[in-house]
Amino acid sequence: MINNRGGVGKSDLVLRLAEALAKRGRRVGILDLDPQGNLSRRAGWTYNEQAPQVTVSEAVMANRPGTMAQVWTPVRWDVEYASRMQLAPAWLELEDRYAEAGVVGSHLRLAKALHGADEHLDDVLIDCPPSLFHLTQMAMAACDGVLVVTRAEIDSILGAKRVRQFIAEKRAELHADDLEIIGVVVNDYEQGKPRQRQQLASVRRIFGDRVWEPVIARREVIANASNDHVPLEQGKGSQLNQAVAGFELLADTYQKRIA
């Protein structure tokens, strides 16, 4: 999940799409590749300095195949489907991996860490930082496809175009020759605002049939659930059913497109 523009909803989409997939029986890994650790926190995880856990940072630093196997930790939510959700958590220390960007082959370290360490999972969704630099490049070299998230707003649409251009220009150097944008998800959409409608039309013009349905509407319950680090269905606010239904439909699209 990529956009170098922050605040478009990458972390929330990773989490809520993962929930929707887990509900239908898929075993889903959510991998936090943002040193802000927002995904990890929203999934109920906290770093404990007294009993340090192995995180994405150590797995990448190790530069050995399969190290992510020691990082996956269950999502400890009080809902049945959470038993099929595994988190690879991150915290501020992941910033230190940027210092390795100049080391030969370091962009392949995430792929290496995941090698053989994701076979117990049907899907792994990677939450990237708002950047196209080293951490995101490692994700590009590790993943099967890129999902771009954007709002119907100019800065994030430009961000989405930069992602597309970056992939086109750099895929060979990242050893990711087949890398493609498999989908563009429009998030945080405000119905009934003419400017939003215009911008949504330009997203469709720019990305054509790569744009996934449905567009995810702005709903307070989505932000509240993340703020309270609970499953969406335990989020406070109105229009919960509509919010849940949106991610269900997005999971349909995901499954259709990746099939």
Ligand SMILES: Nc1ncnc2c1ncn2[C@@H]1O[C@H](COP(=O)(O)OP(=O)(O)O)[C@@H](O)[C@H]1O
């Ligand atoms: N569809 C939505 N409706 C309401 N709030 C949302 C929605 N998507 C994301 N948010 C909220 O917007 C903020 C930014 O989203 P976040 O997932 O952190 O973006 P990113 O990971 O791209 O920086 C968060 O507070 C998040 O809960």
Ligand SMILES: [Mg+2]
């Ligand atoms: Mg984020």
